[in-house]
Amino acid sequence: MLPHRIFQRRPFLTLAVVFAVWLMLPLFVKRAMRISFFEMQAPVDLTASYVRDLQDYWALRTRSTNDLIAAGRDLARLNASYEMTLQQNATLHREVERLESVLKLPAFPEHRSEVARVARRDFNGWWQRLTLRKGRNFGITEGSPVIFTGGVVGRVSKVGLYTCEVEMISSPGFRLAATIEGDSRPISYQGGENPTLGPAKGIAEYVPLDILASLTAPKRIVTSGLGGVFPPGLAIGSLVRLEGSGDGLFKTGDVRLDSRLSEISEATILVPVKPAGY
Amino acid sequence: MKERNAERTGSLVESHKGYDPRLILFYFGIAALLLVLGGGLAYQQLFKTDAYHDIERIQNQRRVLMPGSRGNIYDREGRLLVGNLPRFAVTLNLVELRGEFLKEYRKIRKAYRESDDRDLVSASQMEQVARYTVVERYLRQVNRTLGTGTTLDSKELQRHFNQRLLLPFVLVDDLTPNDYAKLIEQLPVSSPLQIYTSTKRYYPYGSAAAHSIGYVSSVEVSDADLANFPGDELKTFPMKESVGRTGLERRFDDRLQGQAGGVIYRVDPAGYRVNPPLRKLLPMQGSNLVTSLDIDLQLAAENQLAMNELAGAAVAIDIGTGEVLALASKPDFNLTDTTPRISSENYKKIEESGGWLNRAVQGVYPPGSTFKLITALAGLRSGAITLDTVVDCQGALMVGRRPFPCHDGHQHGPLKLREAIEKSCNVFFYDRGIAMGAQAIADEARRFNLDSPSGIELPFETTGMLVPDPAWKLRTRDEKWFDGDTANFAIGQGFLGVTPLQMACFVASLARGETETKPTLIHQPGRPRIRSAPINLPTPLYQAVLQGMQQCVQTGTGKILSGLLKIEGLAIAGKTGTAQVMTRKGKLNLAWFVCFAPVENPQIAIAVVVEGDTPNEEFAGSRYAVPVAHAVLKDWFAKKNRRASSGMASLNTTTENVAAR
Numbered sequence: 001m002l003p004h005r006i007f008q009r010r011p012f013l014t015l016a017v018v019f020a021v022w023l024m025l026p027l028f029v030k031r032a033m034r035i036s037f038f039e040m041q042a043p044v045d046l047t048a049s050y051v052r053d054l055q056d057y058w059a060l061r062t063r064s065t066n067d068l069i070a071a072g073r074d075l076a077r078l079n080a081s082y083e084m085t086l087q088q089n090a091t092l093h094r095e096v097e098r099l100e101s102v103l104k105l106p107a108f109p110e111h112r113s114e115v116a117r118v119a120r121r122d123f124n125g126w127w128q129r130l131t132l133r134k135g136r137n138f139g140i141t142e143g144s145p146v147i148f149t150g151g152v153v154g155r156v157s158k159v160g161l162y163t164c165e166v167e168m169i170s171s172p173g174f175r176l177a178a179t180i181e182g183d184s185r186p187i188s189y190q191g192g193e194n195p196t197l198g199p200a201k202g203i204a205e206y207v208p209l210d211i212l213a214s215l216t217a218p219k220r221i222v223t224s225g226l227g228g229v230f231p232p233g234l235a236i237g238s239l240v241r242l243e244g245s246g247d248g249l250f251k252t253g254d255v256r257l258d259s260r261l262s263e264i265s266e267a268t269i270l271v272p273v274k275p276a277g278y
Numbered sequence: 279m280k281e282r283n284a285e286r287t288g289s290l291v292e293s294h295k296g297y298d299p300r301l302i303l304f305y306f307g308i309a310a311l312l313l314v315l316g317g318g319l320a321y322q323q324l325f326k327t328d329a330y331h332d333i334e335r336i337q338n339q340r341r342v343l344m345p346g347s348r349g350n351i352y353d354r355e356g357r358l359l360v361g362n363l364p365r366f367a368v369t370l371n372l373v374e375l376r377g378e379f380l381k382e383y384r385k386i387r388k389a390y391r392e393s394d395d396r397d398l399v400s401a402s403q404m405e406q407v408a409r410y411t412v413v414e415r416y417l418r419q420v421n422r423t424l425g426t427g428t429t430l431d432s433k434e435l436q437r438h439f440n441q442r443l444l445l446p447f448v449l450v451d452d453l454t455p456n457d458y459a460k461l462i463e464q465l466p467v468s469s470p471l472q473i474y475t476s477t478k479r480y481y482p483y484g485s486a487a488a489h490s491i492g493y494v495s496s497v498e499v500s501d502a503d504l505a506n507f508p509g510d511e512l513k514t515f516p517m518k519e520s521v522g523r524t525g526l527e528r529r530f531d532d533r534l535q536g537q538a539g540g541v542i543y544r545v546d547p548a549g550y551r552v553n554p555p556l557r558k559l560l561p562m563q564g565s566n567l568v569t570s571l572d573i574d575l576q577l578a579a580e581n582q583l584a585m586n587e588l589a590g591a592a593v594a595i596d597i598g599t600g601e602v603l604a605l606a607s608k609p610d611f612n613l614t615d616t617t618p619r620i621s622s623e624n625y626k627k628i629e630e631s632g633g634w635l636n637r638a639v640q641g642v643y644p645p646g647s648t649f650k651l652i653t654a655l656a657g658l659r660s661g662a663i664t665l666d667t668v669v670d671c672q673g674a675l676m677v678g679r680r681p682f683p684c685h686d687g688h689q690h691g692p693l694k695l696r697e698a699i700e701k702s703c704n705v706f707f708y709d710r711g712i713a714m715g716a717q718a719i720a721d722e723a724r725r726f727n728l729d730s731p732s733g734i735e736l737p738f739e740t741t742g743m744l745v746p747d748p749a750w751k752l753r754t755r756d757e758k759w760f761d762g763d764t765a766n767f768a769i770g771q772g773f774l775g776v777t778p779l780q781m782a783c784f785v786a787s788l789a790r791g792e793t794e795t796k797p798t799l800i801h802q803p804g805r806p807r808i809r810s811a812p813i814n815l816p817t818p819l820y821q822a823v824l825q826g827m828q829q830c831v832q833t834g835t836g837k838i839l840s841g842l843l844k845i846e847g848l849a850i851a852g853k854t855g856t857a858q859v860m861t862r863k864g865k866l867n868l869a870w871f872v873c874f875a876p877v878e879n880p881q882i883a884i885a886v887v888v889e890g891d892t893p894n895e896e897f898a899g900s901r902y903a904v905p906v907a908h909a910v911l912k913d914w915f916a917k918k919n920r921r922a923s924s925g926m927a928s929l930n931t932t933t934e935n936v937a938a939r
Binding site: 172173174175176177185186188190206224226227228229230249250 | 347362364455456458459460462463464465466467468473475477563
């Protein structure tokens with residue numbers, strides 16, 4: 001029989017043993033456990049997300065028929081304008097392909113789009129990441145660009161079987177090569193330190209000295225397409241402040257991001273189907 | 279029973295009853311030792327704190343010096359001659375890889391252990407291999423992203439690790455904008471791989487004004503560049519900065535040089551950085567420089583000189599202010615080839631072509647017949663020449679027993695001063711030179727400062743110019759001065775040697791009726807007109823020289839400017855010249871032309887020299903040098919007319935813009 005004191009310390013001993021076992025576990029076991037934790041958590045997130053959708057559905061059911069008729073009319077108009085834009089895009093796409101083949105230019109990467117609902121958005125990392133309701137089951141791959149109506153949402157940073165995690169454009173860990181709309185010189189965009197309830201912003205670096213931008217005359221910045229991840233021309237945000245850097249070579253400034261990013265409920269994942277020709 | 283109780287309570291301390299006086303000694307001993315210990319501690323803590331603090335600081339802190347980018351250089355109209363271009367490199371912060379190095383080292387050690395330590399190398403060698411493996415892994419990542427095949431230099435890595443650990447290690451330099459964009463997008467923000475930006479000089483006009491602008495080279499940032507930044511005593515890691523080696527880059531290095539910045543880091547005992555930095559000062563760009571050069575005129579001069587495919591120089595000066603509008607020298611070099619560094623192969627190539635020599639300020643040439651203007655002024659001043667003086671040119675003049683031939687062996691017949699200048703008659707100037715004496719000519723040349731450097735803001739201006747006289751010859755060669763020397767001197771030959779810049783200054787002074795023109799390469803809007811000692815000749819005499827120059831262009835040796843190369847509406851006064859120099863190749867001719875315009879209101883003065891490359895070749899100034907001056911004048915006159923027609927408003931705007939820089 002063990003002495004009385006040792007019995008008293010049993011919880012600590014157990015903790016120490018568990019800790020020691022965890023330390024000694026092979027790396028692949030630890031990794032598998034981490035992944036399975038992510039995968040086990042996914043159904044919970046998914047269920048919560050579906051419940052939220054159901055909640056929204058019932059909330060919408062309370063609307064009057066007149067409201068629905070008005071909304072349907074608006075939607076029809078919107079659809080008509082999108083239809084026209086789609087046709088224009090198809091024409092432009094063919095023209096781009098023709099020019100690429102005539103001028104022997106490298107082709108831009110092509111993507112398949114997967115629309116996905118937002119399953120979860122952590123309050124603590126509001127501007128850093130969100131979880132979408134599609135994963136490997138839809139062929140989502142790590143690094144895929146994610147967009148919404150306001151432009152770039154971010155990049156897929158982690159893929160599970162049913163969900164994927166997106167590192168948002170407003171996260172300090174997110175960086176891409178951008179251009180000022182109408183200018184071909186690449187600049188660097190990086191997410192900023194954004195408080196949960198505040199507006200999101202990012203930082204633009206290596207901005208050429210001749211570019212001017214202010215709150216009253218902001219400059220739109222878009223993806224450059226040079227980095228090989230994001231297709232060109234996707235909206236990032238607006239350059240609202242610029243100041244010269246110490247070396248006198250470039251300017252650095254603030255980028256205001258689309259306010260709709262804070263209430264995003266659906267996004268499109270661009271899954272690469274044709275690699276960049278660069 | 280009592281013993282058992284004591285055992286249960288754990289009271290096993292032996293107790294002594296009574297008092298042992300021997301213990302007092304022991305207490306004193308202990309007290310004394312404690313006192314020594316306490317005193318020593320107090321001494322170290324209270325009195326030597328600062329000393330230890332300094333030692334700790336020097337041991338634990340490191341300073342990195344970063345350069346500020348250089349200021350830009352503009353021409354007089356605000357066009358960029360030299361700027362800065364960003365230079366992107368992908369670098370690796372070795373200090374952030376400490377953990378990876380250690381892990382790799384353990385892996386290597388384990389591999390040796392598993393093979394029973396067969397061929398075991400030293401620990402430091404294993405560390406080196408570990409570092410190489412880790413860095414190489416990152417380089418592979420970069421190569422994969424960029425599609426390149428850059429390899430790693432292990433010696434360079436070792437050197438960097440030992441000497442410059444706090445500075446980023448450059449993996450791939452000079453990235454294209456596309457490469458830079460790819461890396462920005464594909465490298466994680468937290469990766470030890472980072473994009474490092476530095477600057478390199480950018481020359482939009484390539485080789486234009488290469489000698490005046492000069493080139494830069496890299497040196498380490500020095501403490502002197504970092505005023506008011508502490509930590510002189512700390513171990514310092516200086517980054518590279520650019521310093522001017524030649525031209526204005528060298529002369530105005532202090533102004534162009536940016537203010538260096540610095541960072542002080544705390545480091546751990548192994549020398550790895552501990553973030554964040556303790557102190558940081560951002561670098562600042564240097565001041566800009568607005569030169570007096572007009573890039574249009576500069577290019578006109580250079581292009582025309584280049585068409586000759588011969589060595590030569592051309593200088594154009596604003597007569598009113600002394601500002602140098604163009605200063606060309608051929609052969610030259612492409613400034614773009616000097617940045618970010620000049621290769622030894624390129625350096626050698628430029629050296630072999632003679633491209634380093636700035637012939638406009640370093641080339642010393644006999645001025646030939648262009649010097650006859652000085653002889654004429656000296657003669658007028660001394661009375662040896664008057665407006666009525668006539669010399670009969672029979673094609674040569676016997677000086678002693680030696681015939682001195684006239685220009686091209688012509689027999690000009692009886693000539694007065696104007697015609698002598700117009701036709702560049704040697705006999706007239708031999709005769710009058712001997713009549714006035716060498717000293718009078720030398721005095722006149724010195725009056726126009728032909729014996730001293732011009733003082734232009736360019737380094738390495740020659741001091742080898744020479745205005746000889748009898749005393750000089752006796753002093754330096756221990757020989758007597760002969761009439762033959764005077765005859766040669768009078769026509770700009772013999773021992774005489776001047777630079778093209780000096781001749782341009784002389785012509786500018788002559789055009790103003792003064793004796794001194796201080797040339798400058800710095801533009802100053804609204805610079806006051808130069809005032810110097812007047813020539814002090816009666817107007818008719820002075821005018822006779824100018825008229826001779828005008829006739830030279832109209833009907834004389836420079837008449838091509840009134841024919842094929844005529845510039846409508848511009849009256850030019852000039853003087854051609856041909857001089858001979860003895861070289862290793864033999865006797866080579868030099869083609870000269872000096873001029874100013876417009877005659878009625880002199881504004882621009884030009885001097886051109888072109889070196890012949892074939893011995894005894896027919897090499898007249900009008901054929902090689904006049905077209906260069908013509909090209910400059912043509913552009914200058916066209917700009918002048920454009921400016922006049924566009925009105926003063928736009929001119930003022932340009933001036934204000936330039937002034938603002």
